[in-house]
Amino acid sequence: MHAFDYVKPNSLEQVGELLAQAQEDVRILAGGTELLLQIERGEVKPALVLDIKGLPDLDFVRFDYEQGLTIGATTTVTDLMRNHDVRKHYPLLAQACSIMATEQIRNRATVGGNVCSGFVFSDFAPVLMCYDAVCHLWGPRGQRAMRIEDFCREGARLSLAQDELLVSVQVPTPWAESWGDYQKLRPGQGAHFALAAAAVFACRVEETLTDWRVAVTAVAPYPQRLPEVEKLLDDGQMTEALLQHVAERVSETVAPVPDPRAGITYRKAMAGIMVARGVQNVTAYLLGGRH
Numbered sequence: 001m002h003a004f005d006y007v008k009p010n011s012l013e014q015v016g017e018l019l020a021q022a023q024e025d026v027r028i029l030a031g032g033t034e035l036l037l038q039i040e041r042g043e044v045k046p047a048l049v050l051d052i053k054g055l056p057d058l059d060f061v062r063f064d065y066e067q068g069l070t071i072g073a074t075t076t077v078t079d080l081m082r083n084h085d086v087r088k089h090y091p092l093l094a095q096a097c098s099i100m101a102t103e104q105i106r107n108r109a110t111v112g113g114n115v116c117s118g119f120v121f122s123d124f125a126p127v128l129m130c131y132d133a134v135c136h137l138w139g140p141r142g143q144r145a146m147r148i149e150d151f152c153r154e155g156a157r158l159s160l161a162q163d164e165l166l167v168s169v170q171v172p173t174p175w176a177e178s179w180g181d182y183q184k185l186r187p188g189q190g191a192h193f194a195l196a197a198a199a200v201f202a203c204r205v206e207e208t209l210t211d212w213r214v215a216v217t218a219v220a221p222y223p224q225r226l227p228e229v230e231k232l233l234d235d236g237q238m239t240e241a242l243l244q245h246v247a248e249r250v251s252e253t254v255a256p257v258p259d260p261r262a263g264i265t266y267r268k269a270m271a272g273i274m275v276a277r278g279v280q281n282v283t284a285y286l287l288g289g290r291h
Protein backbone atom coordinates (compact mmCIF):
# COMPACT_ATOMS: atom_id res chain seq x y z
CA MET A 1 0.00 0.00 0.00
CA HIS A 2 1.19 3.51 -0.85
CA ALA A 3 2.78 5.24 2.19
CA PHE A 4 1.45 8.63 3.25
CA ASP A 5 1.66 11.05 6.16
CA TYR A 6 -1.37 11.08 8.45
CA VAL A 7 -2.50 14.11 10.47
CA LYS A 8 -5.56 14.45 12.68
CA PRO A 9 -6.14 18.21 12.95
CA ASN A 10 -7.79 19.75 16.02
CA SER A 11 -9.65 22.52 14.25
CA LEU A 12 -11.06 23.59 10.92
CA GLU A 13 -8.46 26.36 10.82
CA GLN A 14 -5.68 23.78 11.02
CA VAL A 15 -7.28 21.79 8.18
CA GLY A 16 -7.44 24.96 6.08
CA GLU A 17 -3.80 25.81 6.77
CA LEU A 18 -2.56 22.33 5.92
CA LEU A 19 -4.62 22.26 2.72
CA ALA A 20 -3.43 25.72 1.69
CA GLN A 21 0.26 24.88 2.31
CA ALA A 22 0.14 21.56 0.48
CA GLN A 23 2.56 21.17 -2.41
CA GLU A 24 1.54 17.59 -3.13
CA ASP A 25 -1.71 15.63 -3.20
CA VAL A 26 -3.59 15.97 0.11
CA ARG A 27 -6.78 14.06 0.80
CA ILE A 28 -9.43 14.55 3.43
CA LEU A 29 -10.29 11.36 5.30
CA ALA A 30 -13.78 11.11 6.82
CA GLY A 31 -15.20 7.60 7.27
CA GLY A 32 -12.56 6.20 4.93
CA THR A 33 -14.93 3.63 3.38
CA GLU A 34 -14.00 4.86 -0.05
CA LEU A 35 -10.71 6.72 0.25
CA LEU A 36 -8.83 3.89 1.96
CA LEU A 37 -9.93 1.43 -0.73
CA GLN A 38 -8.80 3.87 -3.41
CA ILE A 39 -5.39 4.18 -1.75
CA GLU A 40 -5.13 0.42 -1.33
CA ARG A 41 -5.93 -0.11 -5.01
CA GLY A 42 -3.36 2.54 -5.97
CA GLU A 43 -5.98 4.75 -7.61
CA VAL A 44 -4.96 7.73 -5.50
CA LYS A 45 -1.51 8.30 -4.01
CA PRO A 46 -1.73 11.12 -1.49
CA ALA A 47 1.35 12.50 0.23
CA LEU A 48 -0.78 13.57 3.20
CA VAL A 49 -4.11 12.40 4.61
CA LEU A 50 -6.05 14.75 6.92
CA ASP A 51 -8.45 12.91 9.21
CA ILE A 52 -11.41 15.17 9.96
CA LYS A 53 -13.58 12.52 11.63
CA GLY A 54 -12.97 13.76 15.17
CA LEU A 55 -13.69 17.44 14.52
CA PRO A 56 -16.68 18.33 16.73
CA ASP A 57 -17.73 21.26 14.51
CA LEU A 58 -18.62 18.86 11.72
CA ASP A 59 -20.50 16.09 13.52
CA PHE A 60 -24.05 17.32 14.12
CA VAL A 61 -27.60 17.23 12.81
CA ARG A 62 -29.79 20.28 13.51
CA PHE A 63 -33.32 21.10 12.51
CA ASP A 64 -35.60 24.10 12.76
CA TYR A 65 -38.47 25.05 10.50
CA GLU A 66 -36.85 28.23 9.24
CA GLN A 67 -33.40 26.87 8.35
CA GLY A 68 -34.46 23.32 7.67
CA LEU A 69 -32.04 20.48 8.31
CA THR A 70 -28.31 21.10 8.60
CA ILE A 71 -26.13 18.01 8.42
CA GLY A 72 -22.51 18.31 9.51
CA ALA A 73 -20.14 16.77 6.97
CA THR A 74 -18.86 13.99 9.25
CA THR A 75 -22.30 12.83 10.36
CA THR A 76 -22.49 9.11 9.75
CA VAL A 77 -25.28 7.56 7.74
CA THR A 78 -26.41 5.66 10.85
CA ASP A 79 -26.66 8.83 12.95
CA LEU A 80 -28.60 10.56 10.21
CA MET A 81 -30.96 7.63 9.78
CA ARG A 82 -31.69 7.49 13.52
CA ASN A 83 -32.27 11.21 13.90
CA HIS A 84 -35.82 11.98 14.98
CA ASP A 85 -36.17 15.11 12.81
CA VAL A 86 -34.88 13.29 9.74
CA ARG A 87 -37.41 10.50 10.18
CA LYS A 88 -40.23 12.96 10.80
CA HIS A 89 -39.57 15.67 8.21
CA TYR A 90 -37.32 13.98 5.63
CA PRO A 91 -38.59 10.41 5.23
CA LEU A 92 -37.09 10.14 1.75
CA LEU A 93 -33.64 10.78 3.23
CA ALA A 94 -34.23 8.21 5.97
CA GLN A 95 -35.36 5.69 3.34
CA ALA A 96 -32.20 6.20 1.26
CA CYS A 97 -30.01 5.83 4.37
CA SER A 98 -31.67 2.55 5.30
CA ILE A 99 -30.89 0.89 1.97
CA MET A 100 -27.39 2.25 1.53
CA ALA A 101 -24.65 -0.41 1.71
CA THR A 102 -24.52 -2.48 4.92
CA GLU A 103 -24.80 -1.66 8.60
CA GLN A 104 -21.01 -1.73 9.03
CA ILE A 105 -20.51 0.73 6.16
CA ARG A 106 -23.35 2.97 7.37
CA ASN A 107 -21.72 3.16 10.81
CA ARG A 108 -18.52 4.59 9.28
CA ALA A 109 -19.58 6.32 6.07
CA THR A 110 -20.27 10.03 6.33
CA VAL A 111 -22.69 12.20 4.42
CA GLY A 112 -19.86 14.56 3.44
CA GLY A 113 -17.77 11.67 2.14
CA ASN A 114 -20.64 10.43 0.05
CA VAL A 115 -21.33 13.82 -1.50
CA CYS A 116 -17.62 14.58 -2.03
CA SER A 117 -16.64 11.20 -3.42
CA GLY A 118 -18.06 12.03 -6.84
CA PHE A 119 -19.44 8.52 -6.64
CA VAL A 120 -21.44 7.58 -9.75
CA PHE A 121 -23.71 5.40 -7.60
CA SER A 122 -24.27 7.82 -4.70
CA ASP A 123 -27.56 7.16 -2.92
CA PHE A 124 -27.51 10.52 -1.17
CA ALA A 125 -26.97 12.89 -4.05
CA PRO A 126 -30.29 12.24 -5.87
CA VAL A 127 -32.27 12.43 -2.64
CA LEU A 128 -30.59 15.65 -1.57
CA MET A 129 -31.22 17.03 -5.06
CA CYS A 130 -34.93 16.35 -4.68
CA TYR A 131 -34.88 18.31 -1.42
CA ASP A 132 -33.02 21.22 -3.12
CA ALA A 133 -30.09 20.87 -0.72
CA VAL A 134 -27.17 23.27 -0.61
CA CYS A 135 -23.53 22.39 0.14
CA HIS A 136 -21.64 24.71 2.47
CA LEU A 137 -17.94 24.89 1.75
CA TRP A 138 -15.38 26.35 4.10
CA GLY A 139 -11.85 27.57 3.58
CA PRO A 140 -9.50 30.05 5.28
CA ARG A 141 -10.82 32.75 2.91
CA GLY A 142 -14.41 32.25 4.00
CA GLN A 143 -17.53 30.19 3.48
CA ARG A 144 -19.60 29.77 0.34
CA ALA A 145 -22.66 27.81 -0.70
CA MET A 146 -23.31 25.74 -3.79
CA ARG A 147 -26.44 23.89 -4.91
CA ILE A 148 -25.86 20.18 -4.66
CA GLU A 149 -26.57 19.68 -8.36
CA ASP A 150 -23.77 22.06 -9.28
CA PHE A 151 -21.45 20.56 -6.70
CA CYS A 152 -22.02 17.04 -8.06
CA ARG A 153 -21.76 18.09 -11.70
CA GLU A 154 -18.26 19.42 -11.17
CA GLY A 155 -17.29 16.73 -8.65
CA ALA A 156 -15.73 17.67 -5.33
CA ARG A 157 -12.20 17.84 -6.74
CA LEU A 158 -13.27 20.61 -9.11
CA SER A 159 -15.95 22.26 -6.97
CA LEU A 160 -13.64 22.73 -3.99
CA ALA A 161 -10.65 25.07 -4.01
CA GLN A 162 -7.40 23.50 -2.82
CA ASP A 163 -7.85 24.86 0.72
CA GLU A 164 -11.60 24.16 1.02
CA LEU A 165 -13.68 21.34 2.44
CA LEU A 166 -17.35 20.59 2.70
CA VAL A 167 -18.57 21.47 6.19
CA SER A 168 -22.31 20.89 5.99
CA VAL A 169 -25.30 20.20 3.81
CA GLN A 170 -28.42 22.26 4.34
CA VAL A 171 -31.79 20.86 3.38
CA PRO A 172 -34.79 23.22 3.26
CA THR A 173 -37.91 22.29 5.19
CA PRO A 174 -40.21 20.49 2.77
CA TRP A 175 -43.78 21.57 2.10
CA ALA A 176 -45.98 20.00 4.80
CA GLU A 177 -47.96 17.89 2.35
CA SER A 178 -45.14 16.35 0.39
CA TRP A 179 -43.74 12.90 -0.07
CA GLY A 180 -40.79 11.20 -1.70
CA ASP A 181 -39.78 7.73 -2.73
CA TYR A 182 -36.42 6.14 -3.51
CA GLN A 183 -36.23 3.21 -5.90
CA LYS A 184 -32.93 1.36 -6.10
CA LEU A 185 -32.18 -1.53 -8.40
CA ARG A 186 -29.25 -3.65 -7.21
CA PRO A 187 -28.17 -7.22 -7.89
CA GLY A 188 -29.04 -8.34 -4.33
CA GLN A 189 -29.41 -7.15 -0.74
CA GLY A 190 -26.44 -5.71 1.16
CA ALA A 191 -23.29 -4.12 -0.17
CA HIS A 192 -24.30 -3.68 -3.78
CA PHE A 193 -24.14 -0.33 -5.51
CA ALA A 194 -27.18 0.66 -7.53
CA LEU A 195 -27.46 -0.45 -11.14
CA ALA A 196 -30.09 2.25 -11.57
CA ALA A 197 -31.86 4.33 -8.94
CA ALA A 198 -34.27 7.23 -8.76
CA ALA A 199 -35.52 9.65 -6.14
CA VAL A 200 -38.96 11.13 -6.78
CA PHE A 201 -40.63 13.87 -4.76
CA ALA A 202 -43.83 15.92 -5.07
CA CYS A 203 -46.04 18.31 -3.11
CA ARG A 204 -49.80 18.20 -2.80
CA VAL A 205 -51.88 21.36 -3.06
CA GLU A 206 -55.54 20.49 -2.55
CA GLU A 207 -56.13 17.62 -4.97
CA THR A 208 -53.21 18.44 -7.24
CA LEU A 209 -49.70 17.06 -7.16
CA THR A 210 -47.19 19.70 -8.07
CA ASP A 211 -43.51 20.67 -7.92
CA TRP A 212 -42.39 17.20 -9.01
CA ARG A 213 -38.70 16.52 -8.59
CA VAL A 214 -36.91 13.59 -10.14
CA ALA A 215 -33.23 12.72 -9.78
CA VAL A 216 -31.36 9.62 -10.88
CA THR A 217 -28.10 7.97 -9.92
CA ALA A 218 -25.92 5.21 -11.38
CA VAL A 219 -27.23 5.90 -14.87
CA ALA A 220 -25.08 8.89 -15.80
CA PRO A 221 -21.51 10.00 -15.11
CA TYR A 222 -22.88 11.87 -12.07
CA PRO A 223 -26.22 11.93 -10.21
CA GLN A 224 -28.56 14.44 -11.80
CA ARG A 225 -32.04 15.97 -11.78
CA LEU A 226 -34.23 15.48 -14.82
CA PRO A 227 -36.05 18.83 -15.32
CA GLU A 228 -37.70 17.79 -18.56
CA VAL A 229 -39.28 14.78 -16.86
CA GLU A 230 -40.33 16.94 -13.90
CA LYS A 231 -42.12 19.28 -16.32
CA LEU A 232 -43.98 16.38 -17.93
CA LEU A 233 -45.27 15.40 -14.49
CA ASP A 234 -46.13 18.98 -13.50
CA ASP A 235 -48.05 19.58 -16.72
CA GLY A 236 -49.73 16.20 -17.20
CA GLN A 237 -52.70 14.30 -15.80
CA MET A 238 -51.64 11.24 -13.83
CA THR A 239 -52.61 8.40 -16.17
CA GLU A 240 -50.99 5.15 -17.27
CA ALA A 241 -50.12 6.86 -20.56
CA LEU A 242 -48.27 9.64 -18.72
CA LEU A 243 -46.36 7.12 -16.60
CA GLN A 244 -45.37 5.23 -19.73
CA HIS A 245 -44.27 8.44 -21.42
CA VAL A 246 -42.25 9.48 -18.35
CA ALA A 247 -40.50 6.10 -18.23
CA GLU A 248 -39.62 6.36 -21.92
CA ARG A 249 -38.29 9.91 -21.59
CA VAL A 250 -36.13 8.90 -18.62
CA SER A 251 -34.71 5.94 -20.56
CA GLU A 252 -33.92 8.17 -23.53
CA THR A 253 -32.34 10.88 -21.37
CA VAL A 254 -29.97 8.91 -19.15
CA ALA A 255 -26.52 7.85 -20.29
CA PRO A 256 -25.09 5.15 -18.00
CA VAL A 257 -21.37 4.58 -17.86
CA PRO A 258 -20.40 0.96 -18.65
CA ASP A 259 -20.72 -1.41 -15.69
CA PRO A 260 -19.73 -5.10 -15.93
CA ARG A 261 -22.73 -6.06 -13.76
CA ALA A 262 -25.39 -5.11 -16.33
CA GLY A 263 -25.68 -3.74 -19.85
CA ILE A 264 -26.42 -0.16 -20.75
CA THR A 265 -29.70 -0.85 -22.59
CA TYR A 266 -31.08 -2.73 -19.58
CA ARG A 267 -30.03 0.01 -17.14
CA LYS A 268 -31.55 2.74 -19.30
CA ALA A 269 -34.85 0.85 -19.38
CA MET A 270 -34.70 0.19 -15.64
CA ALA A 271 -34.03 3.86 -14.90
CA GLY A 272 -37.39 4.63 -16.53
CA ILE A 273 -39.09 1.91 -14.51
CA MET A 274 -37.50 3.14 -11.25
CA VAL A 275 -38.84 6.65 -11.87
CA ALA A 276 -42.30 5.38 -12.86
CA ARG A 277 -42.50 3.26 -9.69
CA GLY A 278 -41.43 6.23 -7.60
CA VAL A 279 -44.09 8.41 -9.22
CA GLN A 280 -46.74 5.76 -8.55
CA ASN A 281 -45.74 5.44 -4.90
CA VAL A 282 -45.66 9.19 -4.32
CA THR A 283 -49.04 9.58 -6.02
CA ALA A 284 -50.56 6.76 -4.02
CA TYR A 285 -49.28 8.21 -0.76
CA LEU A 286 -50.29 11.81 -1.38
CA LEU A 287 -53.67 11.12 -2.91
CA GLY A 288 -54.47 8.32 -0.49
CA GLY A 289 -55.04 5.62 -3.06
CA ARG A 290 -57.29 7.80 -5.22
CA HIS A 291 -54.95 7.35 -8.20
Ligand SMILES: Cc1cc2nc3c(=O)[nH]c(=O)nc-3n(C[C@H](O)[C@H](O)[C@H](O)COP(=O)(O)OP(=O)(O)OC[C@H]3O[C@@H](n4cnc5c(N)ncnc54)[C@H](O)[C@@H]3O)c2cc1C
Binding pocket: 027, 028, 029, 030, 031, 032, 033, 034, 035, 036, 037, 073, 074, 099, 100, 101, 102, 105, 108, 109, 110, 111, 112, 113, 114, 115, 116, 117, 119, 121, 122, 123, 124, 156, 160, 164, 165, 166, 167, 191, 192, 193, 194
Ligand atom coordinates in the same frame (compact mmCIF):
# COMPACT_ATOMS: atom_id res chain seq x y z
C1 LIG B 1 -18.79 -2.29 0.34
C2 LIG B 1 -19.24 -0.88 0.04
C3 LIG B 1 -20.56 -0.64 -0.28
C4 LIG B 1 -20.99 0.66 -0.55
N1 LIG B 1 -22.29 0.84 -0.87
C5 LIG B 1 -22.73 2.10 -1.13
C6 LIG B 1 -24.10 2.31 -1.44
O1 LIG B 1 -24.93 1.41 -1.47
N2 LIG B 1 -24.48 3.59 -1.71
C7 LIG B 1 -23.60 4.64 -1.68
O2 LIG B 1 -24.02 5.76 -1.94
N3 LIG B 1 -22.30 4.45 -1.38
C8 LIG B 1 -21.84 3.22 -1.11
N4 LIG B 1 -20.52 3.01 -0.82
C9 LIG B 1 -19.57 4.13 -0.95
C10 LIG B 1 -19.15 4.84 0.34
O3 LIG B 1 -19.34 4.07 1.48
C11 LIG B 1 -19.89 6.16 0.47
O4 LIG B 1 -19.64 6.99 -0.63
C12 LIG B 1 -19.52 6.88 1.78
O5 LIG B 1 -20.59 7.71 2.14
C13 LIG B 1 -18.25 7.69 1.71
O6 LIG B 1 -18.09 8.36 2.95
P1 LIG B 1 -16.76 8.26 3.81
O7 LIG B 1 -16.97 9.11 4.99
O8 LIG B 1 -16.36 6.87 4.06
O9 LIG B 1 -15.77 8.97 2.77
P2 LIG B 1 -14.18 8.84 2.65
O10 LIG B 1 -13.83 7.52 2.09
O11 LIG B 1 -13.53 9.25 3.90
O12 LIG B 1 -13.96 9.99 1.55
C14 LIG B 1 -14.48 9.86 0.24
C15 LIG B 1 -13.97 11.05 -0.61
O13 LIG B 1 -14.54 12.28 -0.18
C16 LIG B 1 -13.53 13.20 0.26
N5 LIG B 1 -14.09 13.87 1.44
C17 LIG B 1 -14.66 13.26 2.51
N6 LIG B 1 -15.19 14.19 3.34
C18 LIG B 1 -14.92 15.40 2.79
C19 LIG B 1 -15.21 16.74 3.17
N7 LIG B 1 -15.91 17.02 4.28
N8 LIG B 1 -14.80 17.75 2.38
C20 LIG B 1 -14.11 17.48 1.24
N9 LIG B 1 -13.81 16.23 0.81
C21 LIG B 1 -14.21 15.20 1.58
C22 LIG B 1 -12.30 12.35 0.54
O14 LIG B 1 -11.11 13.09 0.39
C23 LIG B 1 -12.45 11.26 -0.50
O15 LIG B 1 -11.99 11.71 -1.74
C24 LIG B 1 -20.06 1.73 -0.51
C25 LIG B 1 -18.73 1.48 -0.17
C26 LIG B 1 -18.32 0.19 0.10
C27 LIG B 1 -16.88 -0.04 0.48
